[in-house]
Amino acid sequence: MEYDERLARFRQGLVNPFDRGEDEASTESKGPSKAEVRPELFSSEPRIHSSDRTMDLGLAEDHFSRPVASFVASDIEQLKQAIEECKKLILELPEHSEKQKDTVVKLIHLRLKLQELKDPEEEEPNLRMLLEHRFSKEKSKSVKQTCDKCSAIIWGLIQTWYTCTGCYYRCHSKCMNLITKPCVRSKVSHQSEYELNICPEIGLDKQDYRCAECRTPVSLRGVPSEARQCDYTGQYYCSSCHWNDTAIIPARVIHNWEFDPHKVCRSSMRYLALMISRPVLKLKEVNPLLFNFVEELVEIRKLRQDILLMKPYFLTCKEAMEARLLLQLHDRQHFVENDDMYSLQDLMDISTGRLSCSLTEIHTTFAKHIKLDCERCQAKGFVCELCKEGDILFPFDSHTSVCQDCSAVFHRDCYYDNSTTCPRCARMTGRKQEPFDADSV
Template structure:
């Protein structure tokens, strides 16, 4: 297939470069030919090369896309114009290839929804990040299917007619929502399902719709799972979770040492957990990423290393933190004790620390609590 004369002349550099309008027509003709020619054919590749030459000529005079805004806001999406011309992407609206070299395209900075510039006005799906902001909780039932008839045999999202027989459109089930979607809204992407992890400790990725895939990706690191309430029996069957819970409890006991220690604050020790900041706030909340890393063993190794670093600062490196240790008042023997030591027990009332064996063998009350009660009694007698 031959190029039109205007395209060929521009590609050969025989036309005056100041003729911007004619140059734009030549570029448009090249774009049309690229879309019409067989993909990966020699003629298509030659046309692409000529288009590059034409664009370079135009860039010397004028930005070919200067009329396209760099940022557009639509349905809570914040679309940013992409600069990449070589990477092939799929348009989430029309499900066709985005030719970055010849088509303008945008990506939402919140949920990474991609689309052609020409498809912008046809979008009817709001940004998934807004849902994450307003509804930060998972569906915790395993594939809560209600049936295609309850959906009136229409896609749960765009309401396109669908059928299990594939006529007029194939119905695809999302394992996260349990609902059925058309092929434009469900691309057979896979994701780990939170409900299957919490109830069955199963991490096999399942097929989900595009919206669920984005929602799960954005929610991955959010600590919204309170395992103690959702499935407390999980700790009876998963040893890794028991170990991680103990490490988290120890880290919370170490935190008061660090927030009152100038050296620890200057060394920013607590920033070792900046990727999992909820670990220094409580020992109950988990993110889906925490559970995935627990299953692989990565989280246990990482927390053990951090636990060792923290304990070394308190017990060996810092004299001020060492001075905040305890002596066992029951046996009055042994080394300085800390509440996060494995062989100690802590009084629930006054938080004094004792050897575990001494604490459980002792039949009397805590010595420190006894002193505090006696002092209170004396103060009441002598106001």
Template sequence: MTTVMCMKLACMTECTRQGIACMLTRTVPYATVPSFQKQDLNRTMDLGLAEDHFSRPVGSFVASDIEQLKLAIEECKKLILELPEHSERQKDTVVKLIHLRLKLQELKDPEEDEPNLRILLEHRFSKEKSKSVKQTCDKCSTIIWGLIQTWYTCTGCYYRCHSKCMNLITKPCVRSKVSHQSEYELSICPEIGLDRQDYRCAECRTPISLRGVPSEARQCDYTGQYYCSTCHWNDTAIVPARVIHNWEFEPRKVCRSSMRYLALMLSRPVLRLKEINPLLFNFVEELVEIRKLRQDILLMKPYFITCKEAMEARLLLQLQDRQHFVENDDMYSLQDLIDISSGRLSCSLTEIHTTFAKHIKLDCERCQAKGFVCELCKEGDILFPFDSHTSVCHDCSAVFHRDCYYDNSTTCPRCARMTERKQDDISDVKEA
């Protein structure tokens, strides 16, 4: 019987109000009902199940209407248990029970005078206009019946809830945590144990246990703490600590608040890999490749910010989704690491690198004029600091062929000239 009720409930979620009303008009001819069921059918008719006696009239319902609905629902439950299992009459009665419950919910959750924007615990709740019934309330964990219920979504963390559940919310907006604390937990599942949590949910403080009595304890792989089934829906997410320390991208089960926090932090460049785990570059070749491309792009940036054509073409905006790539070469977001692992970032960044190099070396005469000639061999093409076969002097930024630079035992010619000029200026000052 439970399976039948669930099947009918799932069917109801895909119907419009007109469809529901149509379903509710299904009846079995009285003559075909066995004599032992006629008494039950008469009682059903008395409850107002054969016709829609609870359609909302003009004006407001009074308390007696709600009480009548509650009595009708209880009688309908009893009738379902008494009717033969899997019979058509039982199925129809289950559908009508759902209809009565929806009518009761409609009375308890009126839509009139609901504000379009509500602010609570740093959430900015916006009233939803969607009539979809496939959403779930994050507070009570039940379905949001969009056809008849008012519901809200936080524009910051996308927390969804019924209008009637808003005053029961205790979780502050996760986006505020992202703004105030943009740091990941970098220990892998730092479990502290249920006893340290006083055998209560880490968030709502509901009593929990591993045996499921009174409520099942579910561990969040990100925080390491235990949560109840209302705060932990077995959602999965990639955990930053496992990526940084193990280069592991398998999604793990996390609680609802951790899932939202990780989703909002996904594109924020807060991971300095060379400080957290510098050995990672020794074992992940793709990271070394990406680091070299990022270093080259930083060397190209001065050409673009002084080139009128590059500014007009907005070349640097090709990296607007990863703005940190034109600011430094050592900060990464979790999304960067995910894309590196999948190979997507290497392909896109290589393409951008090729476009930038083409502009500097081939398309723009002004950028070409800023190239270097190797002063050690004075041969070859014009050199640029981002070329793979070049080396750059750390003191004066002059560019040389890599082989010439490391084979030459003397100092950098440009540095030598600058030192000699400085000494001449000092001598002139002394003579004066």
């Protein structure tokens, strides 16, 4: 019945509710005529006045919905007004109450919505180049990232953010034009060397009491900004360039065999992360005495030397090439090139025992192929020409010795007990002299 009454009242009004061409001034002069359309006729809900529209925009449940048309300046102004009213409401509500907590959450949502209106995501490019950085737009919606420029949280749900594919520098799209730090990967490509002095401090006065990177004024007392020392470079940085991140310092590893993390600045942390797998540490030159105190290093060096002796067998063996045995060391390619260069990751794995286990397993696989599985590799073995007894010998066997001139293999005891020259060297020398003897005759 209520619906029929409202329908009858509508028909009596003789007005089209979708006809909005009537002038408001003429509507008022005509009084309660067909231009006067009352919302009460079509809805049982109370009418929302224009003065309440701003608060409804901020506190309604659907304030996240995106309108079909483009936003105008009035939408931003209404959001700002709603934010101010939310702030006032938070101060008026009792502290730690549920209503206050809900209002705080709605205030956060309003601010994020305002940020979205100011920085529309559709206008951002997918790739941007800046100071040798190669920034790529992220599609992840994670909210656990932190902007490296402004140190604020990246709200991945509504904010556009970028990551450098070279040094993994993260920042908001709005912070892109404020970046002053070049990509660390360029430093890695041009300067692939570690600082091998332990915390080479030069003093804050030498830095003119400014951050070593952004030149912001700093002091030890924290006024105007706290000075934080990087254990890798020894220099002082501001809180924006030094987040108290920790990393293992190469100089402490080489000189003290110490793997405790120390505080470093952001640029040093990225540099060490990019350099961790590069074989640039030559221990024989930097600290040769380290092998006298670390037994694990001696073991790894022997395994690497054996692998280098096995490499010629695999390069001339068809079965080994098809099985790609050498590719088992693809993550440590320098192990099949030399035996004296180490990466920081190698030293870390040596200290934990991980490298010894994996390298021993690979060494066993290589030796099994040469000595047992492959007949061609077995045929390249040696017989001790000093005693002419025993099994076939290989240069990587632990009980053998190798002639430095002709690479012949002998039993270790036979080689050192025999005072004569190497039989193979003597034979080769005799063959070289035969043509000269024939010419003299």
